[in-house]
Amino acid sequence: MDGQENEQPGTGDTPVTGRTRRWPLRGRTAGRPAVRGPLRRLGVVLAILAVALAGSVLGTYGGGHVGTDIGPFRAQLSLTPAVGGGTTVNVPPLGALLLDSHDGPTHLTVELGSLDQRRTEALIDDPASISRASQSAVQDVRAGVLRLGLRTLGWAVLATLLLAGLAFRDVRRTAWAGGLSLAVTAGSLGLAAATIRPQAIEEPRYEGLLVNAPAIVGDARRIANDYTKYAEQLQRLVGNVSQLYTTVSALPVYEPAPGTTRVLHVSDMHLNPTGWQLIRTVVEQFGIDVVIDTGDITDWGSEPEASFVGSIGLLKKPYVYIRGNHDSARTAAAVAQQPNAIVLDNTTTTVAGLTVAGIGDPRFTPDKETSPAGSGLTKVVADQVIGAGEQLATTVRNSPQPVNIALVHDPASAGPLSGTCPLVLAGHTHARQVSKLPQVPDKQPTQLMVEGSTGGAGLRGLEGEKPTPLSMTVLYFDQQKLLQAYDDITVGGTGQAQVNLERHVIREPAKGAQVPVTPTPTRGGPQESPTAGPTTTG
Incomplete structure (x- = not known):
């Protein structure tokens, strides 16, 4: 009939009196709107999060810096995103102090810049003003850091709002991005503040010119262990740098605290003359009282090499030496001829108030083929190396004076010395290592300190990349x-000039804490410990 439509459900397009009606294909499209909704919302959330993070980072880089006065200095404080946190104090031209001051995704940089001429002249005219400037240094830093945090927070939110406005053109989404940026930035700054460690000044890492290291890092006995002393240390840092700039004289060096004895431990020179230049610099700048050398001063122990030890006499400080496996009896005799040298071979000496015992390496192996690396200690070599440690342990026990330091060349000799003295120094491996020897019941704990190569392993040090x-x-x-x-x-x-200095303060381990223990070889068979056997670097 005219005006009536024949409906045939279940079909696609059905022609009816000149018109077409579309029937939904239920089995293929019914679920799409339900899926698109959550996916779209998730995409919007992720986009807001990405914009908030990007805005926070851009805002931190763009506005996370303020200028502030610290004593006579005009300093620049800046924050940058970082995974590990920490603080860098740049003191041009001296170098930089790196402090593990806090955790969190922010790194603080303090750049001590130019001196204010008016305030500097006031310091020169009135010595009391130096004390006042030092006392206000901590407050200056604290106020500067607070302003820096507020400025960074404001810039992060502002950058996020602008970025979100351009990206979304939607007030609600822009507001959400700004709020999220505020939460992220404030949370990052709050984490840094909550994890701040004022005692980090105790163990700074210095990068810069070696001649300046003592003045920047300071004396071990005067380093802070609480916030008050931390403040005093910062004040003295400011005072010392002020003197450097205003007097244009030699860099001031902290005087050692009363009763402090400074020992320089060197090892494995391997005929590198650069090592002597470095030793002389450290002896002069750090006020060293005695130098201890744990062997391998030469490469082959030959007679021509004996002239290399002539630089010992130029140090003008006591030089305690034991023979390494690259040093011959002729080498030891040449060292003994130096006016300030003391050669120990299963003997003791008292120098700078310290009682030191030492024994030379029982081997003379300038040709590395006699001690192949990676083979571990053979029974014969194990008996030699461990036997040297046992001999020295007997000497230490029989010493009329308690021994403060024991010296061996190969750390594999250190095992028998556990419990006989508080500290054992060694070399041979060309790699630094600090650990505890296995403790003997009812005996004092013994720390083992293995030095790297003061001569950079000699010519063989150039073989690698x-x-x-x-x-x-x-x-x-x-x-x-x-x-x-x-x-x-x-x-x-x-050929390289980079200098690093890391301060370590000895603390008693917390109860239950795991302390690295050096495995020690025993007589009777090969050992696989990397510190136990002779290596191609020793």
Whole structure:
């Protein structure tokens, strides 16, 4: 009939009196609107989150810096996103201090810039004003950091709002992005504030010129262990740098605290003359009282090499030496001829108030083929190396004076010395290592400190892709002649100029804490410990 439509459900397009009606294909499209809704909302959320994070980062880089006065300095404080946190204090032209001051995704940089002429002249005219400037230094830093945090927060939110406005053109989404940026930035700054460690000044890492390291890092006995002393240390830092700029004289160096004894530990020179230059610099700048050398001063122990040890006499400080496996009896005799040298071979000496015992390496193996690397200790070599440690342990026990430091060349000799003295120094491996020897019941714990190569492994240090760095350690002993702190000094290998200094303060391990223990070889068979056997680097 006219005007009536024949409907045939279940079909596609059905012609009816000149018109077409579309029937929904239920089995194929019914679920799409329900899926698109959540996916679209998730995409919007992710987009808002991405814009908030991007805006926070851009805002931090763009506005996360303020200028502030710290004493006579005009300093620049800046925040940057970082995974590990921490603080860098740049002190041009001296170098930089790196502090593990806090956790969180923010890194603080303090750049000490130019001096204000008016305030500097006031410091020169009125010495009391230096004290006042030092006392206000901590408050200056605190106020600057607070302003820096507020400025960074404002810039992060502003950058996010602008970025979200351009991206979404929607007020609601822009507001959500701004709020999220506020939460993320405030949370990051709050995490840094909650995890701040004022005692981080105790163990700074210095990068810059070696000659400036003592003045920047300071003396071990005067380093802070609470916030008050931390503030005092910062004040003294400002005061010292002020003197540097205003007097244009030699860089001031902290005087050692009363009773502090400073020992320089060197090892494995391997005929590198650069090592002597480095030793002389450290002896002068750190006020070293005695130098200890744990062997391998030469490569082959030959007579022509004996002239290399002539630089010992130029140090004008006591030089305690034991023979390494590359040093011959002729080498030891040449060292003994130096006016300030003391050669130990299963003997003891008292120098700078410290009682030191030492024994030379029982081997003379300038040809590495006699001690192949990776084979571990053979029974014969194990008996030699461990036997040397046993001999020295007997000497230490029989010493009329308690021994403060024992010296061996190969750390594999250190095992028998556990419990006989508080500290054992060694070399041979060309790699730094600090650990505890297995403790003997009812005996004092013994710490083992293995030095790297002060000579950068000699010529063989150039065989790899990167030269072996030159390394040495300054040890600080208190009035009771116990180790309180040490500075690891590393100079980039031959031809490089980078200098790093890391301060370590000796603390008693927390109850239940895991302390690294050096495995020690035993007589009777080969050992696979990497520190136990002779290597191609020793």
